Amino acid sequence: MSGVKVDLKDNGPILISGDIVLNDGEGNPIDTGGKACIALCRCAETTNSPFCDGKHKDCNYSAKDRA
C-alpha cells in the first residue's frame, strides 16, 4: 500500500515521506530530487526554501505548540 507519511518534528521541520508531489503556491512542481523523504522548513530561517537546511538549530526555533 502506498501512502504519504507526515511527521512534525518538535522544534524542527516537517518530514514527508512516500509518493511525494510538491507544488508551489501557483501549482508549479518543485523538484524534490526524487527523494523518498523531504524536510520542509517551518522556522522560516532556511536559505533553501521550502526545504529545511538545519537553520532551526542555529536560531533555537521553538514551536508554539506541539502538534
Ligand code: FES
Ligand atoms: S525547520 Fe529547519 S531550517 Fe527551518
